[in-house]
Amino acid sequence: MTTIIFPGQGSQKRGMGKELLARYPELAAQADALLGWKLAEVCQDERLDQTQYTQPVLFVLNALAWQAKRDEGAREPDHAAGHSLGEYNALLAAGAFDFATGVRLVRRRGELMAQAREGGMAAVVGLSPERIQEVLVRMGVDTVDLANDNSPTQQVLSGPRVDLERAAPELKAAGANVILLKVSAAFHSRYMRPAREAFAEFLRGFSFSPLRFPVISNVEARPYEDGRIAELLARQIDSPVRWTQSMRYLLGLGEQELVEVGHGQVLSNLLKQIRQATPVPAAVPAPVPAPAPVVALPSAPPPQPAPAAEVRGTGxxxxxxxxxxxxxxxxxxxxxxxxxxxxxxxxxxxxxxxxxxxxxxxxxxxxxxxxxxxxxxxxxxxxxxxxxxxxxxxxxxxxxxxxxxxxxxxxxxxxxxxxxxxxxxxxxxxxxxxxxxxxxxxxxxxxxxxxxxxxxxxxxxxxxxxxxxxxxxxxxxxxxxxxxxxxxxxxxxxxxxxxxxxxxxxxxxxxxxxxxxxxxxxxxxxxxxxxxxxxxxxxxxxxxxxxxxxxxxxxxxxxxxxxxxGSINQCTVEAATSEPVKDLLETLDVRDVTYAPAGDMFELGAKIQVVRKGLFFPARANRLYALYQQHGSLDELDAQTRQQLQEKYFHRSFEQIWEETRRHYQRVDPEVVERAERNPRRKMALVFRWYFVHTSRLALRGSREQRTDYQIHCGPALGSFNQWVRGTPLASWRNRHVDELAFKLMDATAGWLEQQLQALLQQRLQAQRGAA
Missing domain, CATH: 3.20.20.70 (Aldolase class I)
Incomplete structure (x- = not known):
């Protein structure tokens, strides 16, 4: 596959563009008329570094560079992307708008961004975004945004200039090279919200054509969706440029030839750094053979596994x-x-x-x-x-x-x-x-x-x-x-x-x-x-x-x-429950769950759905609620029941439980203790409720003792999911990541719906032929 990538602001250089402007004089003249100034002159003087001039110049020269490649026989690419301003060239190449419209758009964008006067930007080289965030959090700096994620070790920050200057020594001490950039404002950050809103209003006057091939959005690091061009172009102004994620997305689709179109090799150099990292991003899971559906309509075959290059094309x-x-x-x-x-x-x-x-x-x-x-x-x-x-x-x-x-x-x-x-x-x-x-x-x-x-x-x-x-x-x-x-x-x-x-x-x-x-x-x-x-x-x-x-x-x-x-996410690497619980969850079938009283609404008889496979908790919880309904206090329980609850269920005496409960409520709500001391039935409810808190802790910790008392909230969805992924790497929770489950489930849903539609259309055609 071939992807063309267009550079943005920062790739300009005094004296650029002479040959291209001379090669395409009609397009250059059209741009000059739309802009009200001459491109050839701006390319030679100090205005080239002023945002309101830089952006139109780069857009026009990038467009002419792509036109030159097409004239030299370059075929239409499979994908396109552009860094910040360069995204407009990617959209132009894909047919979203014509050359004149693109000039008008970038002229207004440059004007609005140049009007912003608050804040600044700083390039940080040598640290990951996570490491930068750690430094900022430690310093208590929450006014700075990540503006450009250019590569795994090259970031650009935006925010108040005083805070950037304050953070620079700490970032340098952490091993970074920090360069305060000569820009007029904090581009691609929360401080550009007024410019974004004004540009969104400007975009209302434009309509955009369907794209001939996918263009990767800086905002979402995913292909543009139909009907969202105006929205994402406006959001791009105050959103970070997710260049690393965009490139990883493209590399994750399969073997790629990425061709930089425009002045210099800024993006090509960044790409070398990005290629050293894992090519498949978290949001694009590697393909997993899709098993047959749990319930399939007779007219539809099970969904087939999609190659990685097509996983984003399922709709x-x-x-x-x-x-x-x-x-x-x-x-x-x-x-x-x-x-x-x-x-x-x-x-x-x-x-x-x-x-x-x-x-x-x-x-x-x-x-x-x-x-x-x-x-x-x-x-x-x-x-x-x-x-x-x-x-x-x-x-x-x-x-x-x-x-x-x-x-x-x-x-x-x-x-x-x-x-x-x-x-x-x-x-x-x-x-x-x-x-x-x-x-x-x-x-x-x-x-x-x-x-x-x-x-x-x-x-x-x-x-x-x-x-x-x-x-x-x-x-x-x-x-x-x-x-x-x-x-x-x-x-x-x-x-x-x-x-x-x-x-x-x-x-x-x-x-x-x-x-x-x-x-x-x-x-x-x-x-x-x-x-x-x-x-x-x-x-x-x-x-x-x-x-x-x-x-x-x-x-x-x-x-x-x-x-x-919900339930399917509980059995993922990211879920904060214990490994023994996850080991059990990955084995569940649809019928391995049941209902039990809810500990936080025990007296009301509210229900929760929990795992029952190999566990005593559901039966014991239901018995506690039945005892609560039938008795007015702990003293009314017969000797055998009292012994069973204390030795088998609780593994401690009622007195020990009440003392622990009393100490807890004395800290958070003393009135609870006072009411319970006056009402024996209320006290019994609190003692029984202790069991629900205790069994949740056992499950969260993965306690080896009392494993049969684990309280695990779960619905039948997890059992059906386990059946769906049986025989694939996702059968093990250690291979399940919450975002990958989301993409896999939604991709497969879109594919299944498409198959059903095709099957229904085929049935209709067959019926029409039979009637004819």
């Missing part, structure tokens, strides 16, 4: 809602849901973000200090605008916990929250959604904080699809937690623009059926959209039971805007 990025992908800046309409106790770990979230996907840290049951520690680690690793989020679990007993988490999220700028287990709205959740609302010049309301609400009941979905309750808003205004203007704007928005409909799943579950829940939620969505007249359409996604292409396909066929996975 996976077209599944679901484009608005979901655009809103969160992700490659697929897919996310990895949170799992309690940090099982969906910071490593999982970081891996997903670095692959252009989104994951949520599972904060349920985690101490606040640990949540903050992991949050900071995620922020440090994902400093370039990658998608990520945090879970917010409803706590009936400890509303203060929610308030603390929301304080933490607002303080650290968490943009995305997955709200789980809510049965009603809370002041903390409403405060998170409403703070920062503002009216844009075009009249729209901008919400900096997004909520994905996981629901399994229509009455709860209705709450999240509606604006925040006026009474809650009024109370927040009285308490000074939101402004009157924020409260007023909140009445124009739903609490959540994304509703994730959770069918039968691991952990907390209402045992819902996707085929009945999803259509009901979509009907409710249409009703409330009409009732409230929202400017933005509420998106409805699906979760629960998704572990195979057929399961994912059924959700998309029903109209899901996105899907979320």
């Amino acid at each position: 996976a990025w077209r599944l679901g809602s484009e608005a979901f992908r655009s809103t969160y800046g992700v490659y697929l309409a897919y996310y990895a849901g949170s799992m309690y106790k940090g099982i969906s770990s910071k490593e999982l979230v970081i891996r997903m973000g670095q692959a252009g996907l989104m994951g949520f840290l599972g904060t349920g049951g985690m101490p606040l200090a640990r949540v903050e520690e992991d949050l900071l680690a995620i922020k440090a690793a994902l400093r370039s605008g990658e998608a990520w989020g945090m879970n917010l679990l409803h706590s009936l007993e400890r509303p203060a916990r929610e308030e603390e988490l929301v304080d933490l999220y607002l303080r650290h700028g968490v943009r995305n929250v997955e709200a789980s287990a809510y049965v009603q709205l809370t002041p903390a959740l409403v405060r998170y959604r409403v703070q920062g609302l503002r009216r844009l010049p075009d009249g729209r309301v901008e919400a900096p904080h997004r909520i994905i609400a996981k629901v399994s009941r229509t009455e709860v979905a209705r709450v999240f699809m509606s604006p925040p309750p006026p009474a809650l808003l009024e109370a927040l205004v009285r308490d000074g937690k939101v402004s009157s203007e924020e409260a007023r704007l909140a009445r124009e928005l739903p609490m959540a623009e994304d509703i994730c409909v959770e069918a039968d799943s691991g952990g907390h579950t209402d045992q819902g059926v996707a085929s009945t829940l999803l259509p009901a939620m979509m009907g409710l969505r249409e009703q409330l959209m009409e009732e409230h007249g929202y400017a933005t359409r509420i998106r409805v996604g699906a979760a629960g039971g998704i572990g195979t292409p057929q399961a994912a396909a059924s959700a998309f066929i029903m109209g899901a805007d996105f899907i979320a996975t």
Whole structure:
């Protein structure tokens, strides 16, 4: 395969372009007329290093260099890419727009970027992005962005000049060569947001043609999708140039000849460094032979393995809602849901973000200090605008916990929250959604904080699809937690623009059926959209039971805007549970799960879905709940039952358990202890609930003792996934990475849907021939 690559700003040199401008005088004259100045003159003087001149000059000369190669017999490439400004030349070569349109685009881009006057840039040579981030985090510098990931050891940082100068000595001490660049602003960083917004408005006046061959986007390090050229060109201004990932993506497709088109060999030299690294990026998994589907329609053959060169061509990025992908800046309409106790770990979230996907840290049951520690680690690793989020679990007993988490999220700028287990709205959740609302010049309301609400009941979905309750808003205004203007704007928005409909799943579950829940939620969505007249359409996604292409396909066929996975991610390298648990999980079949009481909602009789294969936990948990229903206190238990619970279940006395429980609640909520001391049945419930906490710890630690008491939340999706990958390298959890599962599942889903469509069309043609 052949890929052409075009250089961007920084490749200019005084005196360049004479031969090309002389060879193509008509195109040069056309550009001069559009620009209002002469290219030949600018190429010879000091204006060449001024952004508003540099960008049009390089675009024109790159275009003429490609035209010269075509005139000399070069064939059309298989792919194209360009570094920053060079991406416009790649799009021109692929037919997105004509030469004159390209000149107009880069002229305006250069003007807007030249108008920015805040900050600067610094090249850092000799350190990896991860090492640079470690230094910045240690210094407490969170104002600097990674602007260009040029090669494994060459990065460019953007940010306030004073902070770049402060960081330079520390970076040098870590072994880097640091060069403060002579630029007017912090390009490709958060500080270019005004330029991005102005350019996005400018792009509204243009339309773009379908590409003749794939062009790799700097923003996503993946091929442009149909209809997203304007969006990605605008985002490119304040997003990092992911050149290393782009080149690794191309190298991962197979043998490549990469041809630099333009002045100099800047990109060719970077490519030499990149080739020394692993050629296949995390987001492009090596091909794995795809086994037959778990459930296949008679008319469709099982999906065939796709070669690496075709793995991005399956149309996976077209599944679901484009608005979901655009809103969160992700490659697929897919996310990895949170799992309690940090099982969906910071490593999982970081891996997903670095692959252009989104994951949520599972904060349920985690101490606040640990949540903050992991949050900071995620922020440090994902400093370039990658998608990520945090879970917010409803706590009936400890509303203060929610308030603390929301304080933490607002303080650290968490943009995305997955709200789980809510049965009603809370002041903390409403405060998170409403703070920062503002009216844009075009009249729209901008919400900096997004909520994905996981629901399994229509009455709860209705709450999240509606604006925040006026009474809650009024109370927040009285308490000074939101402004009157924020409260007023909140009445124009739903609490959540994304509703994730959770069918039968691991952990907390209402045992819902996707085929009945999803259509009901979509009907409710249409009703409330009409009732409230929202400017933005509420998106409805699906979760629960998704572990195979057929399961994912059924959700998309029903109209899901996105899907979320959980159980399958628990059996990956990145999941923060123990190896013994993962060893067990990779052996599960569909029937190896069952229901047990939920420890955090023990008294309410709420259910969780857990692993039962080889474990006593489900039976013992159900017996504890039955005893709680039948007795008013521990003293009412008969002697044999008391002995069995203390010796077989708990391995300690009731008194020891109560003392441990009492000490815990004295620290976090003394009122719990006071109520239990007054109510023997409440005390019995707390002693029984200790068992649920204890069995979770056993599983997380992989304790050799009491292995049969492991509490492992899991749904049947993992069993079906295990069947799907049986006989392949993915049969072992040690070969499963959370991002690769996402790409494999979505690619296979797109392929399976295409096969079904082709089979149906073939049946229709045969029926028509038979009728004729």
